[in-house]
Amino acid sequence: MATDRHSGRRAAVLGSPIAHSLSPVLHRAAYAELGLRDWTYDRFEIDEAALPEFIRQLGPEWAGLSLTMPLKRAIIPLLDEISGTAASVEAVNTVVFTDDGRKVGDNTDxxxxxxxxxxxxxxxxxxxxxxxxGATASSALAALAQICTGVVVAYVRSDARAAEMRQWGERLDVEVRTADWTDAKEALSAPLVIATTPAGATDHLAAAITEYPATLFDVLYDPWPTTLAAGWLAAGGVVVGGLDLLVHQAALQVETMTGFSAVPREVMRIQGKLALEGNIA
Structure with a gap:
């Protein structure tokens, strides 16, 4: 017998490392606002080797999973189906368990x-x-496939990475040109700059911000603001941050796992900010 979709369900985020994940804060905030008092959302430290057994032992009370690194590709062979969005970048960050027991992967990034x-x-x-x-850059290309009408220039550190980005561009039907990382300051005059690099990697670019910058999307959220984001804001540009991304992708996960469409993004954002400030666990 199928479990009541809105009663006593479980969800969690898996990855390694996982202690830093804001997903429990965001999902639990949504559950509380939606009245899902008996839903739980946890985090589990799971690597690629432990993933198959973890998935195998899950019971019918499970509604879904969030996946972070290094599991976004490792999960694919364990699923019954993946969405076209997930297939386009060979990465799954969301698994939903259907009433008939199927495991369906998607990508909300x-x-x-x-x-x-x-x-x-x-x-x-x-x-x-x-x-x-990296992996986030391929998701950024897939997003740009929907909103960018012209060329995307990717600034990378090696010929191998450049070749990968051009291949992703061909796959996603995006015109990609590549440039060396040493010329990254040239990126800052673009109408939209998406920074997908680790913390600190773009700090040196802050001094090269143009007089009238357009839009920066920096996928980091801790520490925030990044040096580049702070300089961009000071120069009067528009900044989209990693917490914005986290909230939107998590809200889509909540929608697919719970069946609710009116997910409280602003409540999730507020709780995420409080967690980053150290005010909630």
Whole structure:
């Protein structure tokens, strides 16, 4: 017999490392606002080796999972189906368990990026720049496939990374040109700059911010603001941050796991900010 979708369900975020994850704060805030008092959302330190057994032992009370690194690709062979969005970047960050026991993978990072940009008034751009070439950069390309009408220039550190980004561009039908990381300051004049690099990697670019910067999307959220984001704001530019992305992608996860469509994004954002400030656990 199928479990009542709105009664006593479980969800969690898996990854390694996982202690820093804000997902429990965001999802629990949504559950409380939606009246899902008996829903739980936890975090589990799970690596690639432990993932198959963890998935195997899950019972019918489970509604879904959030996946972070290094599991976004490792989960794919364990699923019954993945969405076209997830397939486009070979990355799953969301698993929903259906009433008939199937495990369905999706990717909310990509529509989360689009949603975060649209919230800040960015509906379409005629070109863009990406700083970095890791997994988040491929999701950024997939998001740009929906809103960028022209060329995307990716600033990378190696020929191998450059080749990967061009391949992703071909796959996603985005015109990608690559440039060396040493020229990254040239990115700052683009209508939209998406920084996908680790903390500290773009700090040196703050001194090169143009007089009238357009929009920066920095996917980091801790520490915040980054040096680049702070300089961008000071120069009068628009900044979209990592917490914006987290809230939008988490809200989409809550929607698919619970079936509720009116997910309280602003409540989730407030709780996320409080957690980053150390005011809630």
């Amino acid at each position: 990509i529509p989360g990026m689009v949603g975060a940009l649209r919230e800040h008034g960015i509906e379409q751009v005629d070109s863009a720049a990406i700083l970095g070439a």
